[in-house]
Structures are given as C-alpha cells and as structure tokens.
Amino acid sequence: MVDASALLRGHVTAPDAAAFEAALAPIIEQAHRLATAMLQDAQAAEDAVQEAAIKAWRKLDRLRAGSDMRPWFLGIVANECRSARRSRWRRSVGPLSGLVAVTGDIEGRAIAAQDTLRVLRAMRHRDRLVLVLHFYLDLSVEEIARVMGVSPSAAKARLYRAIHQARRRMADMEGRR
Amino acid sequence: MSEDDVLRERIRAALDTVQRPAPGLLARTMQAVQRRPRRRVGAAFAWALVCVLVAGAALGVLMQHERSRSRAPAVSPTPHAQPAVYTLTAANTVLAFDASLHRLWQRQVLPAPSGNDFNVGSAMRLSPDRSVLYVVPLVDDRGGTEIRSLDARTGEPRGAVVLSRGEARYRALAVGRDGEVYAVGQDGDRILVSVVDPARGVVITTRATRTLPATPSLGEDLPYEAELSGGGRLYYSFGGPDQDRAGIDWVDVAGSTLTPCRAASPTAPCIPGPAHGFDVSTGHLLAVDSGSTARVVDRTLDGAELRRIDSGLAAGAQDLVVADSGRTVVMLGSCAGSGGLVRIDLGSGRARPVATPLPPAAQPQSTVCGLRPALLTDGSLIAAAILGQGANLNGPGSVEVIDPQSGRVLRQAQTGADPVDVIAAA
Numbered sequence: 001m002v003d004a005s006a007l008l009r010g011h012v013t014a015p016d017a018a019a020f021e022a023a024l025a026p027i028i029e030q031a032h033r034l035a036t037a038m039l040q041d042a043q044a045a046e047d048a049v050q051e052a053a054i055k056a057w058r059k060l061d062r063l064r065a066g067s068d069m070r071p072w073f074l075g076i077v078a079n080e081c082r083s084a085r086r087s088r089w090r091r092s093v094g095p096l097s098g099l100v101a102v103t104g105d106i107e108g109r110a111i112a113a114q115d116t117l118r119v120l121r122a123m124r125h126r127d128r129l130v131l132v133l134h135f136y137l138d139l140s141v142e143e144i145a146r147v148m149g150v151s152p153s154a155a156k157a158r159l160y161r162a163i164h165q166a167r168r169r170m171a172d173m174e175g176r177r
Numbered sequence: 178m179s180e181d182d183v184l185r186e187r188i189r190a191a192l193d194t195v196q197r198p199a200p201g202l203l204a205r206t207m208q209a210v211q212r213r214p215r216r217r218v219g220a221a222f223a224w225a226l227v228c229v230l231v232a233g234a235a236l237g238v239l240m241q242h243e244r245s246r247s248r249a250p251a252v253s254p255t256p257h258a259q260p261a262v263y264t265l266t267a268a269n270t271v272l273a274f275d276a277s278l279h280r281l282w283q284r285q286v287l288p289a290p291s292g293n294d295f296n297v298g299s300a301m302r303l304s305p306d307r308s309v310l311y312v313v314p315l316v317d318d319r320g321g322t323e324i325r326s327l328d329a330r331t332g333e334p335r336g337a338v339v340l341s342r343g344e345a346r347y348r349a350l351a352v353g354r355d356g357e358v359y360a361v362g363q364d365g366d367r368i369l370v371s372v373v374d375p376a377r378g379v380v381i382t383t384r385a386t387r388t389l390p391a392t393p394s395l396g397e398d399l400p401y402e403a404e405l406s407g408g409g410r411l412y413y414s415f416g417g418p419d420q421d422r423a424g425i426d427w428v429d430v431a432g433s434t435l436t437p438c439r440a441a442s443p444t445a446p447c448i449p450g451p452a453h454g455f456d457v458s459t460g461h462l463l464a465v466d467s468g469s470t471a472r473v474v475d476r477t478l479d480g481a482e483l484r485r486i487d488s489g490l491a492a493g494a495q496d497l498v499v500a501d502s503g504r505t506v507v508m509l510g511s512c513a514g515s516g517g518l519v520r521i522d523l524g525s526g527r528a529r530p531v532a533t534p535l536p537p538a539a540q541p542q543s544t545v546c547g548l549r550p551a552l553l554t555d556g557s558l559i560a561a562a563i564l565g566q567g568a569n570l571n572g573p574g575s576v577e578v579i580d581p582q583s584g585r586v587l588r589q590a591q592t593g594a595d596p597v598d599v600i601a602a603a
Contacts, residue, residue, distance in 0.1 A: 021207050028203050033196065042197040049202065050209040057210045109190065116191035122493045122513050124294060124567050135185040136192050167184060169492055172470065 001068040020057060027070045028053075030137060031077045037132040038081035038125075040117060048080040055080070071146035074133075078147065082125050119169045127162040134159055259307075259330055261602050262551075262559050264576050267295045267568040268594035269314045273332060276553055278578060278590040282332035286325045289594075290315035294567040297495070297548050298401040298453075299349040300598040303329060304356055304375075307602055311358055311375065313340075313347050315597065320346030320399055324360060326375055329602070338378050340371055347371070349403035349413055353430070357381075361400040361413040366390075368400065368415055368426065372433050386437040389422045390444040401495075405430070406457040406478060414452040414464070424449040425464060425480075438480075448480045454496030459503040459523070467495050473506055473521060486526050490534055491515040498550050498558065500581065507581050509550045510534050512564050516546030518584045532584025545584045547577060551601040557587065561596035568595035 028049065035045035035052075056076050063072060120128050126148070133139045133147060145155035178186075260273035260281050268289040273281045300313045300321070310329040313321040322342070326335040340347045340360055347362030347369075358373040368387040371380050403413040409430050416423025424446025428435040438447040446452075448464070455464035457478065466472040466485070471494035473486040486506075488494065493511035500507050504524065510517035517534030521527070532545045547560030558579040561568075568574070574595035578588040 017207065017211055020210070021203065024206065025203055028206065029199075032199055032202055033192075036196050037192045040195045042195070042199070046199055046202060046205075050206050053206045053210050054213050057213075110194075112187065113191040113194050116187050117195070118491065118515070120188070120191070122491065122511070124513075126294060131188060132192070135188045163181070163184060166188075167180070170187070172492060 001070065020060070023069055024053060024056075024073070027073055030070070031074060034074055034077055034132060034137060035081055037120075037136050038078065038128060039084060040121065044084055045081075048084045049077060051084075052077040052080045068146070071143055074137075074147045075149060078129050081129075115170065115174075119166055122169065123162065123165065126158060127165060130155065130158045130162045131166060259602065261553060262576065262599065263301055263303075263310055263329075263602070264561065264592055264596040264599045265300050265312055265314070266572075266574055266592050266594040267315065267570045267597055270593065271301075271310070271312055271327060271332065272592055273329075274576070274590055276555065276578075278576065278588045280590065284327060284332040284334070286312055286327070286334075287314040287316070287321075289570060290317050292318040293570050294318065295570075295597055296320075296348075296399050296401075297561065297563065297568050297597055298399065299403060301600050302350040302352045302358070303600070303602060304352060305354055309335060309375070311350055311352065313350060313360065316346065320348040320362060322346065324350070324358060324373060324375070336375070336378050338373050338375065338380060340373070340380060340383075345369055346399070349400040351403040351405045351411055351413075353405055359403060359405070359411050359430075361403045361411075361415070363399060363415070368413075370411065370413070370428055370435055372430075372435070381433045382435070384428070384435045384437075386428055386435065387426055387440075387446060388444055389416075401453045402455060404455065404457050407460075408478070410457075410478070411435075412455065412457055412462065414455055416446075416452060423452045425452050425455060425462070448476065456497060456499045456506075458499055463497060463499065463506060463523075465495055465497050465508070467492065471508065471510075473497060473508070475523075484526060486521055486528060488519050488521065488528050489530055490517050490519060495548060496550055498552050500552055500556065507550065507552075507558060509545070509547050509558070509560055509579070511548055512546035512562065516544040518545050518558075518579065518581065520581065531582065545579055545586055547579070549596065549599045550579075551599055553578070553601050557581065559599055559601050561599045562589065563595045568597045570594050 031049050032045060035048040036042055039045050039048060056073055063069065130144060133144045141156050142152050145152040148155060258275050258281055261276040262274040264272050269287040270283055270285050272283045275281055295315055295318050302311050308329055310327045312325045312327065314325055316322050323340055324338045328335055345362050345364035347360045349361040351359045358375050360371045360373060362369045366389040367385040369383055370386050371383040373380050400413050400415045403411060405411050410427050411430055412425060412427045414425045425448040426446045427438045440447045451467045453465050453467040455462060462476040462478055464474050466474050470492050471488045471490040473488060475483045488508050490508055490510040493513050494508050498507045506521040506523060508519050515534035517530060518532040519528045519530050547562045550558050550560040553559055558581045560577055560579060562575045562577045572594050574592035575589050576592060576596055576599055577586045580587055
C-alpha cells in the first residue's frame with residue numbers, strides 16, 4: 001500500500017514534489033505496464049502515464065489521508081488510456097514497433113500472441129481493463145474494484161464476463177484456423 | 178493448469194511482447210509534472226470568476242439578440258429540408274442530417290442516461306410515410322423505457338409511449354406497413370415483444386416470447402435488431418456474441434396476436450448462436466455470425482441454414498447491408514477490430530475486400546471502419562464511426578459517408594457523444 005498520508009500532510013500549504021515523487025516511485029512501473037497493456041504502444045503508454053501523473057498532482061486534494069494511492073493512480077492511468085485511444089483514433093498511425101520476429105519454432109507462439117492482442121484490442125475498454133488488472137497486474141478483486149470505482153461484486157461480475165468473452169473469442173479464432 | 182491459469186499465461190505472454198523497459202520514466206514524469214504547475218486555490222477561484230463573468234456576458238448578448246429577433250417582423254421560415262440521416266447518440270441527442278451531412282436539426286429527447294458506455298444497436302425507425310421518427314432513448318446501459326415520436330422533418334416532439342415502468346428495458350424497433358410499432362426488450366431473463374399503437378399512444382399488448390437460460394449474462398443480452406418480413410413475421414436478434422444466450426427468434430403477427438416460433442427447447446432461440454445484425458428483405462434470413470471472424474449465414478425464413486460465407490472481416494463486424502437490389506451484401510469492420518469493408522456477391526457467395534482489414538499489428542483506425550451501416554438513396558453508405566465496440570458518452574462521435582465501391586470516407590460529421598444508432602431515410 002502506498003499511504004497517501006505523508007504526501008497529503010504538506011500539500012495544501014506547500015506542494016511537495018519530492019514527496020509526490022517518493023509516492024509515485026513504487027507504483028510507476030506498474031502504471032506503465034498497465035498503460036502499455038491497454039494501449040499496446042510503448043510511447044503512447046509513457047505519454048499516458050505522464051499525463052496521469054500531472055492530473056494526480058493536481059488532484060491530490062481529493063485523496064484522503066490513510067488511503068492507498070496505488071488504486072487511485074492506476075484508475076487515473078486507465079482513464080488516460082481511454083482518452084489516449086480516442087484521440088489517436090483521429091490520426092492515421094503506422095504499425096506497432098518492436099514486433100516479435102517470427103521465426104521457425106516460435107511462430108506458433110507468436111501467432112497466439114498476436115491473436116490474443118487482437119482479442120484484447122477488440123474488447124471494450126472496461127472489459128480489457130479488468131482482464132489486464134487481474135491477469136497481468138495480478139490485482140485482487142477488491143483492488144480492481146477500487147481502481148475501477150465500482151463495488152467488489154460489480155468488479156467480480158465484470159471480470160467473469162470478460163473472461164468468458166475472451167475465452168470465446170480466442171476459441172473462435174483457433175477454430176477458424 | 179486451470180482454465181484461468183491458461184488464460185493468464187496467454188495474456189501475459191501476449192502483453193509481454195509489447196512491453197518495453199522505460200528507464201528514467203520516473204524522472205521524465207516528474208519533469209513533466211513540474212513543468213505544469215499546480216493551480217493554487219486562489220488562481221482557480223479567479224479563473225472560475227472570469228468564466229462566470231464571460232458566461233454572463235454571453236448570456237446577456239444572447240438574450241438581447243432573442244429580444245431583438247422577437248421584435249423583428251415575422252419571416253416565414255424556410256421549409257425544412259427532408260433529412261437523409263438520423264442518429265441517436267449515447268447522450269440521448271437525436272441529430273438529423275441531409276445527404277451531405279449538414280446538420281438540419283438536433284433534439285435532446287431525454288437527459289443523458291446514467292452510465293458511460295452503451296451497447297450499439299437498433300433504437301430508431303421511421304414511419305412508413307417517413308413523417309414520424311420513433312426513438313427509444315436510453316435510460317441506462319440496458320436500454321430505454323419509452324418510445325418518443327418526433328416529426329421527422331423538423332424534430333418537433335409528437336408524443337411518447339411508455340413501454341416499461343419497472344425493470345424491463347427496450348431497444349430494437351420495427352414498424353409495420355399499417356404504422357403499428359413493435360418494440361423488443363428484455364426483463365431479466367425474458368425477451369419481451371410489445372405492440373404499440375402510436376396514434377393512440379398506447380401499448381396494445383406485451384408478450385414474453387423467450388426465457389433465456391440461467392447462465393451468467395455477458396451484459397449484451399439486449400435486443401439488437403428487429404425487422405418485419407413481408408409475410409408478417411417479426412424477427413429479432415439478441416444476446417450479441419454470447420453463445421449461451423444469443424440468437425434470432427421470431428413471432429408471427431396477426432393483429433395484436435403474437436405467436437412465438439417453436440425452438441428445440443424453451444430456453445433456446447429458434448436460431449441459436451451469436452447474433453447482431455440481419456436482413457429479411459431478400460426472402461432469405463441473412464445474419465451476421467458475430468461470434469466468430471464475421472461470417473454471413475444464409476438461411477431460409479424458417480431458419481434452415483443454407484450456407485455460410487466468410488466475410489474476411491474480424492470479429493466485431495456486427496451488421497450487414499443489402500445493396501444492388503438484393504444481389505450484394507456490404508459489411509463494414511468495426512474500429513475496435515481490424516476495420517475494412519467487403520462486398521459479398523450473393524449469387525456466387527464470394528466476398529471481395531474493398532478496403533482491406535488491417536493485419537493484427539496495425540492500428541485499426543487507419544482503414545475505414547464503423548458500426549451500424551445503412552444505405553443512402555444514392556448508394557453510398559452511412560455509418561457510425563465509433564472507436565470501441567460500445568458507444569461512449571464522451572465520444573468523440575461522428576457519422577461518416579463511405580463510398581462502398583472504394584471504401585473512401587467521403588464526408589464526416591461530428592455528433593458529440595458516440596452514435597448508438599444510425600438510420601438512413603431510404
């Protein structure tokens with residue numbers, strides 16, 4: 001848990017960038033993994049994390065002392081990813097960089113990876129997010145609920161639906177092959 | 178290994194291929210943060226005051242303008258052009274455009290619904306004489322509870338019919354030759370069909386026509402499309418990609434009597450399987466198999482399968498449009514998938530890509546894509562340009578006119594919130 005108390009103690013009278021940086025340090029890598037998973041674009045992910053950090057910096061007064069900054073910040077990152085994806089839609093963007101080279105015996109795994117990426121991309125933002133939070137960032141249902149701003153039961157239901165949907169789409173792709 | 182573990186490994190392996198280390202990210206982030214100073218409370222208050230003053234001044238100018246307009250001699254209004262395109266957005270705004278996508282009018286039919294993300298699908302129909310537009314505005318992400326009638330030319334409200342005062346939600350509409358309106362909805366695990374007399378503003382009858390199986394819902398049970406065949410049968414699709422709860426059913430309509438089709442079991446649709454858009458105008462039931470990589474399934478009107486045609490589009494393509502007097506099907510890939518546009522010759526059963534769907538690695542928005550395509554009278558395609566698979570309240574929404582021969586986007590008009598439905602006054 002990243003306790004926001006120390007961060008909040010001084011911010012009203014004097015913004016403390018050093019305290020903010022110290023609070024951000026343990027969670028920024030996870031935030032970057034989330035953004036990259038959601039956007040599937042390394043540069044866009046870094047931009048989203050930076051924008052999220054700027055927004056978090058401005059919204060520090062909304063944090064309660066004693067609260068965990070991690071789900072709060074990841075929620076802001078997730079929203080930035082949604083906005084980023086929408087604004088990128090207006091521009092023609094070239095292929096992803098850094099694709100895995102497909103050779104020989106790893107071809108099957110590469111195809112499976114691309115299929116999975118495609119399935120994730122085709123899913124709605126909230127369904128993709130819940131899968132990434134649970135399977136990629138290993139968050140619990142309670143943590144997912146805090147990131148998404150829903151009740152734990154709603155998060156559990158969304159996770160179940162997203163799992164069901166992802167499995168079906170993957171099975172359809174494989175069946176087609 | 179459990180199924181969840183298998184899925185976990187697969188997602189991890191896939192996402193690891195796009196991860197790149199970002200050394201120095203924290204430092205760069207803090208530089209970005211410190212380049213944008215926090216607004217102090219005092220400064221925020223000052224900005225708020227400035228905004229209030231500017232807004233007040235603008236309101237004053239507007240009121241002055243309105244007062245001077247009302248004093249001016251009455252001028253006969255220019256006759257309203259007949260709209261060619263209507264769209265209902267996720268914010269419950271109906272917009273009407275001419276064929277060049279100039280906005281003719283817009284009407285807020287209900288306040289914006291609760292929620293953020295909404296299923297796309299049928300929510301509007303025109304009366305047989307094109308004089309009335311029927312709309313099912315959204316109450317929440319499950320659908321609507323009433324039909325609103327608007328003058329199709331001017332957008333002026335004509336009336337409303339309440340379909341549900343409880344938990345039932347409605348989506349798909351169909352309109353009969355005699356002007357009766359059919360609304361298809363859902364209440365829990367039951368699919369409902371209501372017959373509405375819009376002239377009297379009453380629901381004549383409502384019948385639960387299907388009980389869905391007791392499997393957890395994927396949240397896409399809502400009816401997607403409804404259409405009347407020439408033989409007086411109302412077809413409707415529901416369930417989207419959910420294999421367990423999706424399909425196409427029909428009811429034979431005789432006045433206000435609805436006779437549901439008989440399926441293999443009470444909880445199975447007459448045509449089970451993933452279902453979104455379909456068409457019965459050719460004398461066949463042509464439906465998109467939206468659970469796989471988009472196929473068109475050709476059936477008799479009683480549901481017997483004749484053939485399956487692979488469109489070449491990715492999963493996410495939900496609709497089809499019948500063109501060329503019933504000889505061609507046109508399908509558009511979704512922006513959440515790989516996009517693309519294909520023409521399928523129904524005679525040969527061959528699909529020809531007009532705009533190629535992109536390979537998995539490419540960003541989908543660099544080819545033509547969209548949902549809810551419809552044909553304009555000049556043969557071009559109108560569609561909702563939506564980034565995701567659902568319509569988002571915050572947009573950025575637009576409708577676009579596409580040349581179905583080349584796949585080029587000819588015109589585009591912003592709609593604010595994403596469109597939930599687009600229809601052509603064809």
